[in-house]
Amino acid sequence: MERWVIVNPAAGRGRVGRLSGAILKAARERGARAFLTEGPGHATEIAREAPEGARVVAVGGDGTVHEVLKGLAGTGKVLGVVPIGSGNDFARMLGLRGLPWREALEHALFAPEEAVDLGLVNGEAFGAFLGIGFDALVAKRALAAPSFLRGMPRYLYALFSVLKDLRLPEGRVLVDGEEVYRGRLLLLAAMNGPAYGGGIPIAPMADPRDGLLSLVLARELSRLGVVLILPRLLLGRHLGHPQILFLAGREVAVEFPHPVPAHADGELLPEASRYRAEVKPLGLKVVGRRASVRGENPAVSPAPA
């Protein structure tokens, strides 16, 4: 089996860049082909070129995973992850956080494979999460924030700048073909994993192997309402809020009268007024923790080395 390692030197606010020489060397010593990305989109191109059945390891954060996954979706290639980004929610979903990078690389290259559900939105693959509305608007605004703001202050700046001129669009939400909501919509999260935004537990019950998208729908909230719900959201205690609906389905469609931003695995999508997301049950081969934990049956039996 061929093993490819794709390293994004821009991930982890430069941390991966500083480690990249050592990572490329370690990967090559273990018999893998190793690549450094040269810019946005490059990881997808490299992953597409990997031979059928190859194991392709993304080194970086959720954006890197998303790009590699786009190059693998619908093939028999296997996705491994070495999470060294600032947001690692895909790795969190697979139970892969907390390993030092050398161990994470060893695991990604050689541990048994398993399968998780694959998300598709408007035809594009996603792994851990899809956010439509408010949170995507914050992510978009963060890109345009002054360059001296980094990390959390950058997101807080974006959050309050979005809140300042908050105007909620009218939305219509259909789950498995049935209308579940029509009215002003703050956000809709369609989750394969429990968390987004670097560990915010928006869908604590989400299970990436249940063949369903976990859906969290926030209806109309005032500016103050948004500010007050944030601490509950950070603790995963928002689901009892009267303006929050928690649902699950194989397919969700959202329609707006005008284009609304959306992000998948933290990467902004082409802005649209209609999003249709669906799940391909166990449609993605990954190297997670489950198949290597004694006593648990891997969803997919390990491929021969």
Ligand SMILES: Nc1ncnc2c1ncn2[C@@H]1O[C@H](COP(=O)(O)OP(=O)(O)OP(=O)(O)O)[C@@H](O)[C@H]1O
């Ligand atoms: N060589 C490169 N130079 C600059 N950007 C790159 C390069 N290769 C990939 N990228 C871009 O880096 C972005 C961030 O990657 P990723 O999300 O994995 O890291 P991160 O640390 O979690 O970052 P963030 O929290 O900002 O999303 C991706 O959108 C990807 O397109």
